[in-house]
Amino acid sequence: MSEIQQITSVVRRKKYKTKKKPVYDVIIIGGCVTGVSTALLLQKAGLNVALLEYSKIGFLTSGSYTTHLNAYYDALNNDIVQQLDFDSLKLYAEAGKDALKLIESNIAAYNIECEFTPAESYVFSVTKSQEPVLDNIVAVGELVGTGAKYTEKSPFKIPYTKIAAISGQSTLHAVKYISALLAEFKNLGGYVLERCRVLKIEQENNIQLVYSSRGKLQCRKILYTPQTSRILNLKPFRFIPYVHYTVAARLDKNSNTAIAYDAAQPCHRFIAYEKDGDHMLAVRGEDHRVVKGKRREVYFHRLEQKIINHFNAEEIIAKWSYVYYKTDKGLPHIGAIQGTDRYISAGYNPDGMILASLGSLIISGLILNGHSKYENLFPAKADKMTPSQMGRLDEISF
Ligand SMILES: Cc1cc2nc3c(=O)[nH]c(=O)nc-3n(C[C@H](O)[C@H](O)[C@H](O)COP(=O)(O)OP(=O)(O)OC[C@H]3O[C@@H](n4cnc5c(N)ncnc54)[C@H](O)[C@@H]3O)c2cc1C
Incomplete structure (x- = not known):
């Protein structure tokens, strides 16, 4: 027994x-x-x-908007990449894939209708100073097999200096x-x-x-x-509280669906998806430690500007922030x-x-x-x- x-x-x-x-x-x-x-x-x-x-x-x-599944999780975060030796990094990459596999196998085994959709995904540098981070992501991706490759194609009109296609991204209704x-x-x-x-x-x-x-x-x-x-x-x-911001918009019907990150630390995410025939966009980021006196409007405004400048948005439909807790x-x-x-x-x-x-x-x-x-x-x-x-x-x- x-x-x-x-x-x-x-x-x-x-x-x-x-x-x-x-x-x-x-x-x-x-x-x-x-x-x-x-x-x-x-x-x-x-x-x-x-x-x-x-x-x-x-x-x-989130029960109202799509949830982004990122099998890279924080592999895009330079600090983490630098903390781990090669074997740990490989295991880290494998762990992300296994977690995604668990979700996929649950969806298949229990026939779950949860809007699970694999997504075409990219990571790009907006400035020359972001390029070393992007180079690192691609180099690490090659080493540990997470699949990041330079490309010339971008799904969005956001200006970039370099861009790479990445794998292991999807969305679902959590x-x-x-x-x-x-x-x-x-x-x-x-x-x-x-x-x-x-x-x-x-x-x-x-x-x-x-x-x-x-x-x-x-x-x-x-x-x-x-x-x-x-x-x-x-x-x-010890856990340290951080705030993460999102602004959601409805886009023009001809807009592309894809996910892209910039190589800022922490990054901004652009998640464009279709829901019930509508083209939606969630722009996320501007994370910072929770401290007194920070004005939420400033961060929402920055995200909103990215939507206005780079997308054909019909309307901004929601804004929210939530607190998450990180270790040292x-x-x-x-x-x-x-x-x-x-x-x-x-x-x-x-x-x-x-x-x-x-x-x-x-x-x-x-x-x-x-x-x-x-x-x-x-x-x-x-x-x-x-x-x-x-x-x-x-x-x-x-
Ligand atoms: C609006 C929003 C959007 C998000 N979008 C994404 C996304 O796109 N992609 C992504 O990967 N993640 C996203 N997240 C984060 C993700 O949802 C969370 O990381 C995830 O929910 C963590 O789940 P958890 O079970 O580990 O912990 P929690 O969600 O913290 O759940 C813990 C539970 O414990 C309960 N609890 C607390 N104290 C007690 C107690 N004393 N007794 C009994 N119960 C207690 C709480 O009520 C809570 O339900 C989002 C989160 C929010 C809020």
Whole structure:
């Protein structure tokens, strides 16, 4: 009998004989893409999983506009490229592809209608000073096989000094995707509690006691997925809040559909797609650290100017910003929290959908098999973790 079979059979026997509340194999805190995707992988493998969500499942992602899936995730970020040695970089590139494969295989296996569309994609330099970044992206792409090649063709009228075609980009409707995974999880007997705020966690021997606004639950392992600061007082992990801006427009019907980035650090993204016969554009970027006194209008205005100057826009239809949380080094923490039965997958960048899917692959590998091919890429190990800091892992407030 495998380790997992042993765990589940013990749980089920106990449940049957005593009629006590179940001891879940895993409780997942947070029902957005990381939580739902991991819950499904674990439940499908035979574990008994409970998914606890403070609000409604999937409410922290975009349900109105298309979500960009970037299998490069932050491989376009020079800082990250410079931190990793060649072997890690190769693994990093492979991980992005595997995360995209997980999404594609879920869509195929569960026949999910979520507007998944692979997209023609480019990265370009706007100024000579951006060219070294672009050269780096192409060189790294060649080395690690992520497919970036110089070209002369551009889908948009944005002036550039150099441009390269890249692969591994697509778009989908995030909420439709998450809802379909959730339905499969429930079909397999997975337990979901919405409007359930996790307040405190304690440990008694090997059992974790999860105190929530909807009562006490018990489990053997816990996964934290919230990306919000309110739950990220998981000291000693450090997460820094950044703001990401988007302006969306409706374009002229003859406009091209494609995705392009500039090589600014951080980059601007131009995502042109079709929805219900309309040609839409989302221009994103102007990311900065959250600091007092920054005026959002300034950043929205800059994005708007890019639309006005380079596209045939019929109207600006929406503007929004959201906060994401980065780690000091820009790489998320995904893995087991040192010396505990608790796991974390957090600290993503604006390419959170891919990182969340990757997180669900890594965490389910660790829980089910005790290892993951990518476990060392995103260490959930804090540099210096003292016993008192470990105590802080229980302190969750929302
Ligand atoms: C408007 C918008 C557009 C986006 N566009 C893109 C895009 O184009 N491409 C892309 O890759 N990414 C995009 N993202 C980012 C992406 O959606 C996120 O990175 C992704 O949702 C992260 O999912 P998650 O499950 O890891 O965490 P989260 O989305 O943070 O979900 C965690 C969940 O935990 C819950 N929670 C928090 N505290 C508690 C508690 N105490 N008890 C119980 N539950 C709790 C929260 O309610 C939340 O639902 C976008 C995000 C937004 C908001």
